[in-house]
Amino acid sequence: MKILSAEQTRAADQATIQAANIRSDQLMERAATAFSEWLINHLSQNAASEVHLFCGPGNNGGDGLAVARQLHLSGYAVHVWLLPAATHSPDFIINRQRLPTAVPCVELVSKKFPTLAPRSIIVDALFGTGLSRPLEGLAAEVVQHLNSSETAVFAIDLPSGLFADAPQPPDSPVVRAQHTVGFELPKLAYLLPQNAQLVGTWEVLPIGLNKEFIHNAPVENYFVDTNFLVGRLPKRPKFAHKGTFGHALLLAGSFGKIGAAVLAARACLHGGVGLLTVRTPAVGYIILQTAVPEAMALTDPASDFITELPDLKSYAAVGIGPGLGQDPATVEVLRQLLQQAHEASLPLILDADALNLLGTHRELLDQLPPNTLLTPHPKEFERLTERAHNDYHRLELLRAFCRRHTCYCVLKGAYTALGTPEGLLYFNSTGNPGMGTGGSGDVLTGLLLALRADQRLSPLDAALLGIFAHGHAGDLAAQQTGEAGLIASDIVRFIGPALAGLER
Numbered sequence: 001m002k003i004l005s006a007e008q009t010r011a012a013d014q015a016t017i018q019a020a021n022i023r024s025d026q027l028m029e030r031a032a033t034a035f036s037e038w039l040i041n042h043l044s045q046n047a048a049s050e051v052h053l054f055c056g057p058g059n060n061g062g063d064g065l066a067v068a069r070q071l072h073l074s075g076y077a078v079h080v081w082l083l084p085a086a087t088h089s090p091d092f093i094i095n096r097q098r099l100p101t102a103v104p105c106v107e108l109v110s111k112k113f114p115t116l117a118p119r120s121i122i123v124d125a126l127f128g129t130g131l132s133r134p135l136e137g138l139a140a141e142v143v144q145h146l147n148s149s150e151t152a153v154f155a156i157d158l159p160s161g162l163f164a165d166a167p168q169p170p171d172s173p174v175v176r177a178q179h180t181v182g183f184e185l186p187k188l189a190y191l192l193p194q195n196a197q198l199v200g201t202w203e204v205l206p207i208g209l210n211k212e213f214i215h216n217a218p219v220e221n222y223f224v225d226t227n228f229l230v231g232r233l234p235k236r237p238k239f240a241h242k243g244t245f246g247h248a249l250l251l252a253g254s255f256g257k258i259g260a261a262v263l264a265a266r267a268c269l270h271g272g273v274g275l276l277t278v279r280t281p282a283v284g285y286i287i288l289q290t291a292v293p294e295a296m297a298l299t300d301p302a303s304d305f306i307t308e309l310p311d312l313k314s315y316a317a318v319g320i321g322p323g324l325g326q327d328p329a330t331v332e333v334l335r336q337l338l339q340q341a342h343e344a345s346l347p348l349i350l351d352a353d354a355l356n357l358l359g360t361h362r363e364l365l366d367q368l369p370p371n372t373l374l375t376p377h378p379k380e381f382e383r384l385t386e387r388a389h390n391d392y393h394r395l396e397l398l399r400a401f402c403r404r405h406t407c408y409c410v411l412k413g414a415y416t417a418l419g420t421p422e423g424l425l426y427f428n429s430t431g432n433p434g435m436g437t438g439g440s441g442d443v444l445t446g447l448l449l450a451l452r453a454d455q456r457l458s459p460l461d462a463a464l465l466g467i468f469a470h471g472h473a474g475d476l477a478a479q480q481t482g483e484a485g486l487i488a489s490d491i492v493r494f495i496g497p498a499l500a501g502l503e504r
């Protein structure tokens, strides 16, 4: 799915109105109906005594008024509270007039706000995508009142006060919603850790926005759900053999961290690689041969760290980093790897200590072969770039980093973001907090290595499929283990089922 800016969302609105030959209040009715049906569905599971709708002066408030009418007609006890304003949008006015007189509708007055019983429900329809500056005055007081109540808040489109696609000045008043329900496409604001407490859980409901407009809209951000990826993983042909899927080389492990190599190796094998060779220091030999008999062990002469780069000519892709350590000899291995992979156009994946080594030897960044895939978590990313002021800034650093180094970079976290050499960002939709556990990143590296070794996949598809399947495998595993009980090996077990769902 594309992620549109607030401005593009307005344009999509207009394009829909024209193409479908409907009035704007009819589009608003669609949005309100979608929201009301969702809310009624939700309320049927949570008996609520009454619904308080707080409506602003624009179309977000218009949505709220239409929802109030629909809930009233469905038999709910509804109260409407209006934010006083000098002007109102035309569709607000239409829906104000359509509100049945039986629905109490009162203008908000400073310091005389309604008491909100914990068992009632708040619908936040004060401001949506039309917010042009932080809230102040009475609007800010209302936000504070809603946030200090113990009543569940359901935000229409955006929690009021939150910008759709730009950072807030610190301490701006924003509604803290339990749930945010938007229309058609997700907003960038939904995906950022700094907004998690404001947006709550979120979903988007279809309202039939013009498909052609969305198709043609130039965007820099995408949200990757199942529909976006299904069919991108080619089926394994009947006459396939292990050569079809590539021979991967993994350089991983150091004394005390051979487990990282084991996890990455297992993930690579479950990811469908044809053959896997693993380079560990000598201390890893027996462990690897025992724990992962399917992989070939090519041990380093040194006991505790990798000190020599093997000959690369038989490999389709190389991954380096899990449990690697940061021994000075290993830096040389990384340096040679970058150089030789560049010359041979060999796909590379860099993770963990390989990234930390890049951070301390930044001159190596200029040696990255084109289309190299890096998988930092935010702290590792900071070592490669600089400290971000906020989540939006971090995303801009990611875009710039990928452009500058012609690389793909996976910034790991909830909604893991993949940056591309073109400066596009793809946000992943799978995964759960249980995956914040040791070894989870090693599993991702191994899986990505398998997909990069498969020459049938583009670098972009390999990265997107790997990130998505990794998260999905974690979700499938958590259904059995619970989030707290989830360990990295559980993710590995579900890589196969997760990939199977994406096959062409």
Ligand SMILES: NC(=O)C1=CN([C@@H]2O[C@H](COP(=O)(O)OP(=O)(O)OC[C@H]3O[C@@H](n4cnc5c(N)ncnc54)[C@H](O)[C@@H]3O)[C@@H](O)[C@H]2O)[C@@H](O)CC1
Binding pocket: 009, 010, 012, 013, 027, 028, 031, 056, 057, 058, 059, 060, 061, 062, 063, 087, 088, 089, 126, 127, 128, 129, 130, 131, 132, 133, 134, 135, 136, 139, 156, 157, 158, 183, 184, 209
């Ligand atoms: N594009 C879509 O997909 C659809 C959008 N709809 C709704 O329309 C909303 C957008 O409506 P609008 O563009 O009218 O915008 P809003 O309703 O978000 O707010 C606009 C109004 O707020 C005022 N305003 C902006 N910032 C303010 C501030 N800091 N303090 C006080 N007043 C402020 C503006 O002057 C204007 O009167 C969406 O969020 C959504 O809820 C739906 O009705 C229909 C479909």
Ligand SMILES: [K+]
Binding pocket: 060, 124, 125, 126, 127, 128, 155, 156, 157, 158, 159, 160
């Ligand atoms: K809102």
